[in-house]
Amino acid sequence: MNRIFLDILTTAMLDSCLVAAQALVLNRLGVPFAAITAFSGIGAYIAALALNGIWSGVYLAVLLILLAVACFSYLERSLPQDQYLLLTLAVLGILRASAGTLKVLGGQIGIASASTWLQPQSVTPYLVLAGVLFAVSFFVHLAIDRSEFGLAVSVTKIAREDVAVRTLVPTRKIMLICFAVAAALAIAAGTLRAMYAGRVDPDEFRIQTAVILLMPTLVVGSTPLRISFFSLAFFMFPGVFGILIGYEASGLAYLRDMTLSVLVIATVARKVTGGSRRAARTLSSQAKG
Amino acid sequence: MNLDSVAGGLISATYLVPISIAFCIAASHGKYLPLWLPDVGLVGAYVSYAIAEVMHFPVALALFAGILVSALVSVALYSGFFRGHVERAEPYPALLRAIALTVFIEASLAWSTHGYALVYQRLKIPGSVYLSGLGQTLTGADVVAALGAIIFAPGLTIVLRRTRVGLVFRSVASNRGLAWEYGLPVRAVDIAVLALCGGLSAAGAIMFAIRYDLSADMLGQPTMKVAAVAVALGTEWPGRVVAGIMAIGVLEAWAQSSPTHAPFASAIGYILLIAALLLRYALPKLIRRLRR
Numbered sequence: 001m002n003r004i005f006l007d008i009l010t011t012a013m014l015d016s017c018l019v020a021a022q023a024l025v026l027n028r029l030g031v032p033f034a035a036i037t038a039f040s041g042i043g044a045y046i047a048a049l050a051l052n053g054i055w056s057g058v059y060l061a062v063l064l065i066l067l068a069v070a071c072f073s074y075l076e077r078s079l080p081q082d083q084y085l086l087l088t089l090a091v092l093g094i095l096r097a098s099a100g101t102l103k104v105l106g107g108q109i110g111i112a113s114a115s116t117w118l119q120p121q122s123v124t125p126y127l128v129l130a131g132v133l134f135a136v137s138f139f140v141h142l143a144i145d146r147s148e149f150g151l152a153v154s155v156t157k158i159a160r161e162d163v164a165v166r167t168l169v170p171t172r173k174i175m176l177i178c179f180a181v182a183a184a185l186a187i188a189a190g191t192l193r194a195m196y197a198g199r200v201d202p203d204e205f206r207i208q209t210a211v212i213l214l215m216p217t218l219v220v221g222s223t224p225l226r227i228s229f230f231s232l233a234f235f236m237f238p239g240v241f242g243i244l245i246g247y248e249a250s251g252l253a254y255l256r257d258m259t260l261s262v263l264v265i266a267t268v269a270r271k272v273t274g275g276s277r278r279a280a281r282t283l284s285s286q287a288k289g
Numbered sequence: 290m291n292l293d294s295v296a297g298g299l300i301s302a303t304y305l306v307p308i309s310i311a312f313c314i315a316a317s318h319g320k321y322l323p324l325w326l327p328d329v330g331l332v333g334a335y336v337s338y339a340i341a342e343v344m345h346f347p348v349a350l351a352l353f354a355g356i357l358v359s360a361l362v363s364v365a366l367y368s369g370f371f372r373g374h375v376e377r378a379e380p381y382p383a384l385l386r387a388i389a390l391t392v393f394i395e396a397s398l399a400w401s402t403h404g405y406a407l408v409y410q411r412l413k414i415p416g417s418v419y420l421s422g423l424g425q426t427l428t429g430a431d432v433v434a435a436l437g438a439i440i441f442a443p444g445l446t447i448v449l450r451r452t453r454v455g456l457v458f459r460s461v462a463s464n465r466g467l468a469w470e471y472g473l474p475v476r477a478v479d480i481a482v483l484a485l486c487g488g489l490s491a492a493g494a495i496m497f498a499i500r501y502d503l504s505a506d507m508l509g510q511p512t513m514k515v516a517a518v519a520v521a522l523g524t525e526w527p528g529r530v531v532a533g534i535m536a537i538g539v540l541e542a543w544a545q546s547s548p549t550h551a552p553f554a555s556a557i558g559y560i561l562l563i564a565a566l567l568l569r570y571a572l573p574k575l576i577r578r579l580r581r
Contacts, residue, residue, distance in 0.1 A: 032381060074571075075567075075570075075571055078570045078571045078574050079566060079570050079571070080380065080381075080570075081380070081381035081384075082321065082322055082380040082381045082383075082384040083520060083566055083570075085381070085384060086322065086384075086516060086517070086520060086562065087562065087563060087566055089513065090513075090517055090559035090562045090563050091559075091563070093513065093555065093556055093558075093559040094556045094559050094560060094563070096555070096556075097552055097553045097554075097555050097556030097559075098553070098556070100552030100553070101549070101550060101552045101553045103549075107552065108552055202552070207509070207510075207513060208506065208509055211388060211391070211392060212392065214388065215389065215392060218385065218389075248403075250404055251400055251403070254396040254397070254399050254400035254404075255396075255400060257392050257393070257396035258392075258393055258396045258397050258400065260392075261389040261390065261392040261393035261396065262389075262393060264385065264386070264388075264389035264392075265370060265386050265389045265390060265393065268385060268389075
């Protein structure tokens with residue numbers, strides 16, 4: 001029984017790291033980015049390729065990550081928000097199709113990512129590693145929340161609507177740093193997930209997974225505690241309650257998704273526009289003063 | 290590319306025609322991406338299933354009820370959640386709400402059916418013909434879908450471009466405030482458009498379910514494909530989008546005919562979207578910067 005709970009905790013902590021990484025870009029920067037699973041998927045394939053000794057593939061994947069970070073942060077200003085969000089999901093679709101087509105990645109069946117020195121499904125070492133990554137993602141948000149850099153990130157968010165604000169901080173650099181940090185967290189989570197599961201397949205890039213991940217990201221806002229622990233509860237709920245009350249976990253996952261989507265429908269859409277407008281108004285009134 | 294794959298691609302693409310037309314009309318009317326609309330059609334398909342297969346009412350009544358429920362739900366959801374965003378021209382929050390609504394509908398349908406797919410028995414259209422020249426077997430549903438595509442796509446284009454009703458629709462879509470000031474019935478147009486789009490989505494979802502069986506996530510990928518093509522080719526041109534869907538259907542069938550390229554078939558629509566967005570937004574900016 002304990003092993004099952006630890007297994008649920010390990011995977012939930014890794015998934016929470018993805019929410020934390022996405023929240024860094026989506027909630028703090030205000031960039032409509034929904035493809036954090038692209039980075040975690042590439043990270044998973046990097047682990048698999050490295051463990052299989054295909055180093056040329058690893059270098060190509062690293063190059064792909066750098067290209068993706070550069071493109072995502074560059075295109076953010078050029079595209080309308082809704083179309084940018086659609087573009088990020090389309091990138092996931094292309095990555096999934098490519099991973100399914102390439103023979104070196106095992107095609108549709110996938111590729112083994114089992115390590116000899118850190119056996120897949122051995123809960124304790126992975127729980128420790130996942131815990132460390134979870135703590136890192138929490139402290140990243142905490143540091144941003146309490147630092148001058150965090151203030152600059154808030155200003156960068158406002159700069160989307162208020163062009164005058166763009167002169168106050170180097171928005172491009174801040175955006176690039178946030179994307180890089182988010183990508184690094186997601187890659188680390190993806191790598192650990194791949195090694196823990198022992199196998200990677202193109203479903204790492206499923207659009208449906210990204211959409212489900214978007215729901216807690218939109219609800220958690222930008223408070224470090226809420227980001228980390230709400231998302232942890234979100235991912236643990238079906239597994240833990242499934243065991244405790246004897247209801248099927250997939251049914252509980254559907255109930256969880258329904259509840260969270262209702263929360264998003266009811267509050268977040270208003271928060272997205274209301275929040276940034278309020279902040280822009282405050283900043284412009286301060287500038288006038 | 291052989292004739293078999295072209296025919297197969299065209300046949301499977303015709304099933305998406307009602308959904309793509311509904312998507313384009315609602316998108317050009319509200320200037321946002323109504324990703325929720327196909328899922329409301331899915332609700333209609335489930336209603337039809339319940340009435341025809343569970344309650345054993347007549348098939349015609351089941352189809353009518355499915356389409357009616359979908360139309361009513363579309364109007365209600367638009368009035369409750371999306372009208373404000375449309376009036377304030379906020380496509381991004383509207384898209385977020387649309388995605389959340391999609392998750393809600395799919396999760397609730399999957400929860401109520403325990404995630405299992407349902408099979409239409411009485412709603413299945415009987416009969417099939419083997420066309421030896423094309424190497425394809427046309428089922429009754431294929432024929433209805435093809436006829437629907439042939440009638441709906443040009444028919445709606447003519448209605449939107451050549452009639453007074455179409456002129457009113459285009460006026461409201463292009464500038465709601467001005468249309469209101471000129472005394473056009475904006476609210477009535479909203480209701481009519483959403484009812485039409487909801488009904489069309491239900492028809493599309495029922496046809497889709499007849500071919501692929503009814504499941505909660507059956508429209509997830511097709512919706513993304515329709516959205517990708519609609520954004521790439523312009524939501525204000527339903528005819529062009531339908532042609533794009535057909536062309537992508539053929540390309541997908543061609544890719545699927547080769548075992549090595551089959552998995553890449555699903556990415557064709559997304560490649561089109563990314564190429565269109567880069568050409569429309571990023572490239573002009575880059576060229577301007579290089580000139581400077």
